[in-house]
Amino acid sequence: MQEVYDYLKKCGTYFLATEEGDQPRVRPFGTIDIFEGKLYIQTGKSKDVSKQISLNPKIEICAFLGDNWIRIQAIAVVDDRVEAKQHMLDAYPSLQARYSANDDNTQVLYLKDAVATIASFAGEPKVIKF
Structure with missing residues (x-):
């Protein structure tokens, strides 16, 4: 899991996919954190992505770094x-202007x-499960 965190942190931006009905939805994300041995992402409950995850918590994350890329399939579980x-x-102190740990x-x-699968055109993919 640490390797996945490090990869996404180095990328800065990754893309998170959800579904809305029969339509895939993909958007850029930038938050990644390890807390109590779990990998976390962050959003706002008012956003469509939150509503989509509540209906179907299966997500995929994709990011590209140099000559390789990562894809992560997971179930997103809310931690309130x-x-x-x-x-x-x-x-992410910059988020504190818009978010608070005590807001709704x-x-x-x-x-x-x-x-998580880290792959390139030049070798065998590396699979990491957590």
Whole structure:
């Protein structure tokens, strides 16, 4: 899991895919955090992505770095604890202008049953499960 975190952190931006009915939805994300041994992402409950995840928590993340890429399949699980939200906000102080650990909008989710594949055109893919 640490390798996946490091990869996404180095990328800065990754793309998260959900579904809305029969339509895939993909958008850029930038938050990634490790808290209590789990990999977390962050969004706002008021956003469409949050509503899509609540209807179908299966997500995919994709990012590209140089000559390789990562794809992560996972179940996004909401963690409503203030401690989890605050940990994320401490990791991304710029978010504190729009989010608070005690507001009704901040949402953090951890990745469950995750399968990450790091691949390139030049070799065998590396699979990491966490």
